[in-house]
Amino acid sequence: xxxxxxxxxxxxxxxxxxxxxxxxxxxxxxxxxxxxxxxxxxxxxxxxxxxxxxxxxxxxxxx
Numbered sequence: 001x002x003x004x005x006x007x008x009x010x011x012x013x014x015x016x017x018x019x020x021x022x023x024x025x026x027x028x029x030x031x032x033x034x035x036x037x038x039x040x041x042x043x044x045x046x047x048x049x050x051x052x053x054x055x056x057x058x059x060x061x062x063x
Contacts, residue, residue: 001049011060018053025050 001017009017025046031037 001052003052006052006056009056011057014053014057014060018050018057021046021050021053 006014025043028037028043028046032040032043037043
């Protein structure tokens with residue numbers, strides 16, 4: 001998810017997306033612990049998306 005896409009979302013959509021991204025990251029970590037996933041850089045990208053979403057939520061809450 002790019003920053004431009006994130007900025008277009010409302011606060012509720014941001015929170016819902018954050019919850020689903022955190023769930024996806026947990027599943028990805030679990031899959032990687034059992035057997036190495038094909039592209040481990042997906043873990044890094046998932047963490048970055050979560051950080052972007054949390055930053056956008058904080059910015060939206062301050063407005």
